[in-house]
Amino acid sequence: MKVKKAVELDKAAVILKLLGDKTRLTMLKILACEDCCVCEFVEIFHASQPSISQHLRKLKDAGLVRESRKGQWMFYSLNKEYEYKDYVLEVLDALPDQRYRLTELEEQGKRISCC
Amino acid sequence: MKVKKAVELDKAAVILKLLGDKTRLTMLKILACEDCCVCEFVEIFHASQPSISQHLRKLKDAGLVRESRKGQWMFYSLNKEYEYKDYVLEVLDALPDQRYRLTELEEQGKRISCC
DNA sequence: TCATTATATAAGCACATGCTTATATACGCA
DNA sequence: TGCGTATATAAGCATGTGCTTATATAATGA
Numbered sequence A, B: 001m002k003v004k005k006a007v008e009l010d011k012a013a014v015i016l017k018l019l020g021d022k023t024r025l026t027m028l029k030i031l032a033c034e035d036c037c038v039c040e041f042v043e044i045f046h047a048s049q050p051s052i053s054q055h056l057r058k059l060k061d062a063g064l065v066r067e068s069r070k071g072q073w074m075f076y077s078l079n080k081e082y083e084y085k086d087y088v089l090e091v092l093d094a095l096p097d098q099r100y101r102l103t104e105l106e107e108q109g110k111r112i113s114c115c
Numbered sequence C: 001t002c003a004t005t006a007t008a009t010a011a012g013c014a015c016a017t018g019c020t021t022a023t024a025t026a027c028g029c030a
Numbered sequence D: 001t002g003c004g005t006a007t008a009t010a011a012g013c014a015t016g017t018g019c020t021t022a023t024a025t026a027a028t029g030a
Helices: A009-019 A022-031 A038-045 A049-061 A085-093 A099-107 B009-019 B022-031 B038-045 B049-061 B085-093 B099-107
Strands: A065-070 A073-078 B065-070 B073-078
Touching: A009 A022, A009 A085, A009 B009, A009 B022, A022 A038, A022 A049, A022 A073, A022 A085, A022 B009, A038 A049, A038 A073, A038 A099, A049 A065, A049 A073, A085 B085, B009 B022, B009 B085, B022 B038, B022 B049, B022 B073, B022 B085, B038 B049, B038 B073, B038 B099, B049 B065, B049 B073
Parallel strands: none
Antiparallel strands: A065 A073, B065 B073
């Protein structure tokens, strides 16, 4: 994977700052595999629900992720239309796979799959 | 360029946070081309000398850059031994070339070349 | 309609960050 | 040795960040 379009420095700095948080970085790495809902992230990170919500909001405000309601759950996914999606994916690419976190959830019966 | 070794999430977050500042990100992109001394950065960024010094210190403390004195000037360079150098270079790779900043300095006769 | 569950948002707080000003240190040169 | 230039460092301050607690909103199901 090779980013084609150059990413302006200002934009890159903003993106990297967003990614420069362990929770958000991990969230994105997970979302690169599968969509997730808020309560799954709460389980995964052993964090409070507002804390998770606030991280997701930052990612959403910046355009990196999208949300879509499914019943009572709000699912988040990487925004495929995001202008710098390729860049973000490249940055994520070097990180270790986080799929095991979802597997763990599954084993605990805490994975939300609906509709 | 493709990062071979996976970068642990914690480390990646710390690195990306460091890069998530426009001044430091630009510094690194410049250093990817050529070594620079503090006073050149001061010119380039129209910033105060302590401010530049403090950014460079963060990069040095994290291991991304090295310093070496040449006469009265302190030159900074990318640390070739840095464990995650490939990762950093990959992140920088997508950014527009900043060589023109050095060219500008040169034209103003403000480029420091010594020894 | 009401209780439950999932989520978002607001307010407050502790701590981090990046700048400024002031000062110390180091080198080169007369 | 003393001055000018380059750099580092310390202290102070305004602002940003990420958490917490408290509360509001939304959907589900009895």
